[in-house]
Amino acid sequence: MDMEKTYDPHGIEKKWYEYWNENGFFKADINREGEPFSMVIPPPNVTGSLHMGHALNNTLQDIVTRYKRMAGFNALWVPGTDHAGIATQNVVEREIAKEGLTRESLGREKFIERVWQWKEQSGNTIIEQLKRLGSSCDWSRERFTMDAGLTRAVKEVFVRLYNDGLIYRDNYIINWCPRCKTALSDLEAEHEETAGFLYYIKYPCEGRDESLVVATTRPETMFGDTAVAVNPEDPRYKKFIGSFVILPIVNKKIPVIGDSYVDVSFGTGILKVTPAHDLNDFEIGKRHKLDIVKVMNDDGTMNENAVHYCGMDRFECRKKVVEELKEKGLLLKIEPYALGVGKCYRCKTVVEPALSTQWFLKMKPLAIPAIEAVKQHRVRIIPDMWEKVYFDWMENIRDWCISRQIWWGHRIPVFYCDACEEVYASVDELEYCKRCNGRLRQDPDVLDTWFSSALWPFTTLGWPEETEDLKKFYPTSLLITGFDILFFWVARMIMMGLRFMKDVPFRDVYIHALVRDAEGKKMSKSRGNVIDPLVIIEKYGTDAFRFSLTMLAAQGRDILLSEERIEGVRNFVNKIWNAARLALTFIDDPNLTVDNTEELKKSNFLPDKWILSRVTNVIKEVTESINNYRFNDAANVLYGFIWREFCDWYLELIKPNMYGKVDIFDIAITKKVIYYVFLNILKLLHPIMPFVTEEIYQRLPVKDNKSIMISSFPVIDKNLTDYESERDMSIIMGTIDVIRNIRGETGIAPNIKINAFVRTERYKGLINSYSFYIKELAKLQELSFVIQNIPEKAAIGIYDDVEIFVPVEGLIDVPKEIGRIEKELLKMEEELKRLESKIKNPSFLEKAPEEVINKNKMQYNSMLEKMNILIKSKETLKKILGD
């Protein structure tokens, strides 16, 4: 039962996590009573390891889950991982590269086998780390996006959408990553402003001795130019429409066309049109039925259309083309220009807009009901600022390119008959064409990883089977995620949920901030500013780490994390630990019971009544804060209450009773109060700090359950609210504060006992009753009451109606004390002026609510009183000085 002086989380965390797990406390049971509360985890990538974003995300989810579970809900938190197509494939490709292998040399089947192998070995890292964080997920329901069940569901969804005409195959401009050698969706190409140049190139006019000058940022694509476009309204170039220019280097004749897309103010107002390598050019090409000429290979090198540049890398080619144009006198000028460049979100390679045959999902029909759902608040997005962002994207949504030219993922369930060109979309593997009996060939591509993620809330619950889980837990109650995947994931889940479940996937979405470093920079490996959550956990303990994240998790803000911050919270954990060490010695009684709050009410010891009232308020605030996703408020309320009120005041005030220095109060009741308050503190803290609270809970003389995590969350008892006691306590505390302040300011050492005098009419009885406690906490020899004969040569302080005099002759520096009073008076004077101008303002008196007027008047009067006392006191001191 010994408790170390300092809390050491090592060992304790593991012990309790195993205890919870072995006892099945994480498991949701559909037969359990209570309103269902369900949540699905944003599945981390199997390749991943826990970073700060995960840590925050899962801490918040765990807080809510633990809270709901304790509050009597039938709580389910479904965990799992995402196969993360491109990311995982890249990782495994790097692995096999060490053995001198490539995926091509291995072949598709062998390669996928290797990925599975790798997944089995390393894929569990993140799950273990989530456990380390304390996550109370139902591990018996853990899912992986490539599980047999989920794979089946993905096929089902694809086939249904295909049959409904929402999935189609088309030749269109997509973002191509030459390194990953796959198409990407618009979201997967991250736009980045890059310093580049605007090249002005002369295109000689056919049969005339003049040229049209085009401005382009990408001269290497000129080999694919099949027209030059001008705005038909542009008087400068109108006349050229219908004529031809000669494409330099290749010396090909291309038409000059008129198209209103051309911006007359950009560059020269003449646009080179490359339909195969630019979306807008492609659209122009379609309108004018232009030829389409691709100039690059899949790996980003130039193809045969780039004549003598064939085989050269696209960026090298850009340089060389510019040189050649310069030599030929066709380069007019080069200007620096900031251009937006798309980069692959997985490997940061500059993506190539390229014409390619891909599978697309029509988004408009899916988006419309999803917009409605949020508008009608069937899905609430919190903070609501993100609603706007959601609407903005959804209203301008474009079709989603869902095919990827990689191997790791859900293979597109489409089968082609090469003989008769029939196409089948099928959940089952098809081998032969139903029409011509020819051998079928499955589409080699796989689906975008986010396709399966979009189905996560219902596939994890067993869809397309009509499972009990699905009935009980869908729609899920809440989704907690970062804003970075609002479009990637959240929006798509809403669309898919509505389509396939005919209901929203979740009621609430709580969007949290991004964790940044102490300077506000995004944490990234390349910046080297990454704080590893596991290092922090090892160093400061999981509870301190979780609590730190929670304290900082204000809505809609970035979170700047620094180690000092966590260190401070580590100290708080230790404070709780030590409060427990003390409290447990006071309540070390196996027969201790608190049957009802009525017996607590019997206490006539003011600090008891006060702390009961205060803890009641804290229960209310913590509960409301968590319910409103104001996690930082919950943490801060607890921090302040426990440290300042419970430890600094309450525990100090009960010491004289508990140590037998006074015996006028019934210790038996106080013990119950300590137990009640402390137990509530532990329970309120538990969702945020699961481990230390369990460790202490298990040491309680009497427990209400096998584990704190399945005990019931505190509920307020309004009868314990006692404003009168709170007011009385504030008088006691205020009086002590004033004396301590005088001691501190006048430099009286803590070990010197002094005398103090008080003058008060209203609180004489109160102060008299608790004078012993005031003497203890303010380190007084004597505390006496005075009426008229105020001690001269005394420092003075005032709290409410209580005037406090501390004779200081010989103890202090009189001029310094005068200075202290003058400083105080100055502050008061300003405040008095402010109040005076208010209460003498007729419009204020006329328009402000009565209570505000009264309040101000009262403040004014008491301020005036206080000032008079201080002025008198100052006079007295001055006399001393004069003597």
Place this chain on the structure above:
RNA sequence: GGGCGGUUAGCUCAGUUGGUUAGAGCGCUGGUCUCACAUACCAGAGGUCGUAGGUUCGAAUCCUAUACUGCCCA
């Protein structure tokens, strides 16, 4: 270019519907190894709430403009 945030103490941030003498943590200064805790205790200093207008009896809070800064989309 369009949109959305942010600007409050030396630092990092709270401040819910306009009425507090504007708060916290860290840091800083001074004092204490006081029988739970020096990862502690006690006390203190420090802010005209980005700037300029406006609405109001009353603005950190609402409106307008502006500066700086961050993010998202194109």
